[in-house]
Amino acid sequence: MAQAQEFQPEWTKPQNWPDRRRAPGYPRRWSGPSSVVAAVGLPLAIIGFSCDLVSLGCAAVAFLVIAHIIVFRVRLARFYCPECAKRLPLKWPPPGEFVRFHCRDCRIIWLTGIEVREDSGS
Secondary structure: OOOOOOOOOOOOOOOOOOEEEEOOOOOHHHHHHHHHHHHHHHHHHHHHHHOOOHHHHHHHHHHHHHHHHHHHHHHHOOEEOOOOOOEEOOOOOOOOOEEEEEEOOOOEEEEEEEEOOOOOOO
16 A cells, blocks of 8 residues: 655645744733823822812823823833844734734744724724
């Protein structure tokens, strides 16, 4: 009998496609610092506006906005490939897809588990 040759159907993944792996630390990397910012800023805003301290309330709202921007830029948008330590750019995906980083050198797509949702105002 003839030996069976290894069969690989046409629909299988080509060998040059990038590997998909879970990015270490996500989504905890974003949700942890964001929760700390909210835990500090929201009580200050509530106290400020309920006690007629408008300046404290406005300062707390400004703190919330600025701190969330900083957390986003420092924690979410900066990702270094765990394999080669190269900084990978963040390309914002369309609504309904997940944030991911693609390292072309290692041929790995790092999945974050953070889904981009549609704006409720649209």
